Amino acid sequence: MTITGEMLIGASAHRGGQGGFRAVDPATGEALDPVFGGGGAAEVERACALAWAAFDGFRETGLEQRAAFLETVAQNILDIGDDLITRAMAESGLPRARLEGERGRTVGQLRLFAQVVREGSWIEARIDPALPARTPLPRSDIRQRHIPLGPVAVFGASNFPLAFSVAGGDTASAFAAGCPVVVKGHGAHPGTSELVGRAIQAAVASCGLPEGVFSLLFGTGNEIGTALVADPRIKAVGFTGSRRGGLALMEVASRRPEPIPVYAEMSSINPVFLMPAALASRAEALGKAFVASLTMGAGQFCTNPGILLGVEGPDLDRFVDAAVAALGGSTASTMLTPGIHAAYDAGVAKLAGSGAVTTLARGLACSGPNQAQAAFFTTTADAFLADTELQEEVFGAASLLIRCPDVAAMTAVAEKLEGQLTATLQMDAADKAAVAGLIPTLERKAGRILANGWPTGVEVCHAMVHGGPFPATSDPRSTSVGTLAIRRFLRPVCYQDLPPDLLPEALRDGNPLGLWRRVDGTLGKD
Numbered sequence: 001m002t003i004t005g006e007m008l009i010g011a012s013a014h015r016g017g018q019g020g021f022r023a024v025d026p027a028t029g030e031a032l033d034p035v036f037g038g039g040g041a042a043e044v045e046r047a048c049a050l051a052w053a054a055f056d057g058f059r060e061t062g063l064e065q066r067a068a069f070l071e072t073v074a075q076n077i078l079d080i081g082d083d084l085i086t087r088a089m090a091e092s093g094l095p096r097a098r099l100e101g102e103r104g105r106t107v108g109q110l111r112l113f114a115q116v117v118r119e120g121s122w123i124e125a126r127i128d129p130a131l132p133a134r135t136p137l138p139r140s141d142i143r144q145r146h147i148p149l150g151p152v153a154v155f156g157a158s159n160f161p162l163a164f165s166v167a168g169g170d171t172a173s174a175f176a177a178g179c180p181v182v183v184k185g186h187g188a189h190p191g192t193s194e195l196v197g198r199a200i201q202a203a204v205a206s207c208g209l210p211e212g213v214f215s216l217l218f219g220t221g222n223e224i225g226t227a228l229v230a231d232p233r234i235k236a237v238g239f240t241g242s243r244r245g246g247l248a249l250m251e252v253a254s255r256r257p258e259p260i261p262v263y264a265e266m267s268s269i270n271p272v273f274l275m276p277a278a279l280a281s282r283a284e285a286l287g288k289a290f291v292a293s294l295t296m297g298a299g300q301f302c303t304n305p306g307i308l309l310g311v312e313g314p315d316l317d318r319f320v321d322a323a324v325a326a327l328g329g330s331t332a333s334t335m336l337t338p339g340i341h342a343a344y345d346a347g348v349a350k351l352a353g354s355g356a357v358t359t360l361a362r363g364l365a366c367s368g369p370n371q372a373q374a375a376f377f378t379t380t381a382d383a384f385l386a387d388t389e390l391q392e393e394v395f396g397a398a399s400l401l402i403r404c405p406d407v408a409a410m411t412a413v414a415e416k417l418e419g420q421l422t423a424t425l426q427m428d429a430a431d432k433a434a435v436a437g438l439i440p441t442l443e444r445k446a447g448r449i450l451a452n453g454w455p456t457g458v459e460v461c462h463a464m465v466h467g468g469p470f471p472a473t474s475d476p477r478s479t480s481v482g483t484l485a486i487r488r489f490l491r492p493v494c495y496q497d498l499p500p501d502l503l504p505e506a507l508r509d510g511n512p513l514g515l516w517r518r519v520d521g522t523l524g525k526d
């Protein structure tokens with residue numbers, strides 16, 4: 001499939017005239033063809049007008065038609081074949097195996113949402129039948145279902161060019177809910193974005209959906225993203241990226257005459273608690289496994305283990321020795337963009353220059369542009385508690401070990417942490433009592449609590465929460481991975497005493513769609 005450098009606005013392809021740009025291969029520093037034309041206000045206007053025009057039709061598509069659309073997008077992505085993988089490799093510096101796995105995750109995610117759409121319980125139909133004879137007052141007939149919010153703006157993330165980008169989780173969950181999507185493609189992987197965008201555009205056409213169900217915009221500065229979030233026809237935003245970018249978009253959304261929800265996933269350092277009995281029994285294995293998680297994908301995971309906490313002593317020393325040995329032998333890896341590489345180097349230099357921090361190990365030297373050496377630092381619990389800057393995320397393979405005098409100090413540090421996507425416990429049976437004391441704190445701090453695993457590698461499933469309190473996300477009530485993500489783009493509507501033939505099918509007597517419904521408080525298929 002040819003990459004043209006055009007934006008996709010509804011059914012058409014359009015070359016933007018607001019400044020050209022090219023993707024950069026971070027492994028070589030070379031600019032890649034073609035030149036992409038950036039868009040501006042006119043393209044935002046056209047995409048949002050089409051999305052709004054498509055909304056009422058798309059939101060009332062039958063469950064089967066919408067599920068088939070998601071499955072068609074998945075198949076069309078697979079049908080691009082190897083061109084998608086080779087372009088994504090060139091634009092991201094990520095290896096083939098990682099991108100093939102990510103393509104599988106993206107396609108699996110779309111298919112999982114198709115199953116969710118068909119099953120229909122996300123509509124959460126509720127019926128409280130009229131009670132005309134109730135005293136002292138009769139009850140009306142009251143029914144409720146969930147409807148989609150409206151067109152959603154999705155910002156593709158740099159670090160997952162497939163699973164968190166044009167057809168990633170935000171887009172899949174918005175489509176599943178019945179929301180048209182306008183994507184602002186990430187400038188780091190425009191070719192990958194165009195290929196996937198064309199797969200979605202073709203699916204919209206072949207499934208007989210209104211063209212405005214999907215558009216893909218590009219732009220060189222912040223203006224296009226700002227204009228998109230400010231557009232009155234956009235009713236929600238999905239974002240994965242920097243804290244600064246997420247906060248800026250939240251600000252734009254909140255200043256609109258009609259403020260809208262922004263689901264921004266931003267910054268997390270994902271604490272790992274090395275409990276004493278676990279360290280005593282397997283410090284060396286934990287040290288090696290930690291480095292494997294830290295250095296995966298050059299550390300460019302929002303779930304990266306950015307801090308570790310352990311009680312000082314010989315067992316923690318054994319952990320450190322094993323981690324230092326593993327990290328010291330880790331090869332430098334290409335980062336996603338020159339900007340992300342520069343931010344990593346600056347973050348590492350800041351930690352290394354802190355008087356309260358000691359450098360334990362660095363990875364092997366770099367041998368090409370935009371490569372990062374892994375970094376492992378240590379500090380004390382007192383120093384960490386005294387300096388909030390030590391909590392700042394360094395996006396990449398850098399981690400800080402906090403040496404604590406006892407388990408109580410680990411809890412004290414946990415209490416001072418900002419909101420997190422994950423909190424990980426390395427624990428043995430003898431640690432259970434101490435862990436039980438930590439869990440209430442971790443529940444308040446994180447979206448996902450893991451035992452004896454590593455936070456990188458998020459499962460896409462029904463029970464997953466990839467979210468958490470600020471600054472992990474802008475809204476701790478939801479998730480951006482897993483099927484619960486559909487809830488972000490829905491809202492309840494109540495119908496009181498409407499004539500039966502004006503009710504939506506989901507709420508009609510006789511349950512024509514065969515949905516799970518709560519009738520007079522009881523869940524069933526009545």
Ligand SMILES: NC(=O)c1ccc[n+]([C@@H]2O[C@H](COP(=O)([O-])OP(=O)(O)OC[C@H]3O[C@@H](n4cnc5c(N)ncnc54)[C@H](O)[C@@H]3O)[C@@H](O)[C@H]2O)c1
Pocket residue numbers: 155156157158159184185186187221222223225226240241242243244245246248249265266267268301302339340343344395
């Ligand atoms: N939490 C995560 O998962 C995660 C993922 C990727 C990057 N990051 C962080 O973000 C840094 C930069 O990487 P990035 O380019 O992927 O993220 P970014 O936040 O700079 O950009 C993400 C997207 O948002 C847009 N954007 C950013 N700021 C904006 C603004 N003020 N107004 C309008 N649009 C705006 C960008 O154009 C891009 O499309 C990294 O160094 C890292 O610290 C975090």
Ligand SMILES: O=CCCC(=O)C(=O)O
Pocket residue numbers: 159160300301302303455456457458459481
């Ligand atoms: O970078 C954010 C997503 C991380 C993720 O999905 C994973 O660890 O698998």
